[in-house]
Amino acid sequence: MPAIHYRLRWPDASETLSYSPSLAIQDFLEVGQDYVVDDFLRRVNEATRIANERVQAKFGFVCSRANDQLADTTKRAAAFAHQPDARIRVLGFSPA
Numbered sequence: 001m002p003a004i005h006y007r008l009r010w011p012d013a014s015e016t017l018s019y020s021p022s023l024a025i026q027d028f029l030e031v032g033q034d035y036v037v038d039d040f041l042r043r044v045n046e047a048t049r050i051a052n053e054r055v056q057a058k059f060g061f062v063c064s065r066a067n068d069q070l071a072d073t074t075k076r077a078a079a080f081a082h083q084p085d086a087r088i089r090v091l092g093f094s095p096a
Helices: 023-027 037-059 064-078
Strands: 004-009 015-020 034-036 087-095
Touching: 004 023, 015 023, 015 037, 015 064, 023 037, 034 037, 037 064, 037 087
Parallel strands: none
Antiparallel strands: 004 015, 004 087, 034 087
16 A cells, blocks of 8 residues: 655644655645645545544554554644645655
């Protein structure tokens, strides 16, 4: 199963490299696109759910790294919850 990294720019201009165990994330995020925090989290949650279903079907267990990544992303996004117009930009995808 091909895993992928995706680079994000947060509302404070910091950048992070995130992980997905499946290419499903590319169905939910577009390079160069800005997402308001709530929409971004909804998309990443759904992509992680689908990725975990694929991992479960293939290996018999979900991906703990994907779950950890989702928890980290959710925690980071909480810092911008008070900024309703804050946006997260997807900078790119690369093989994991």
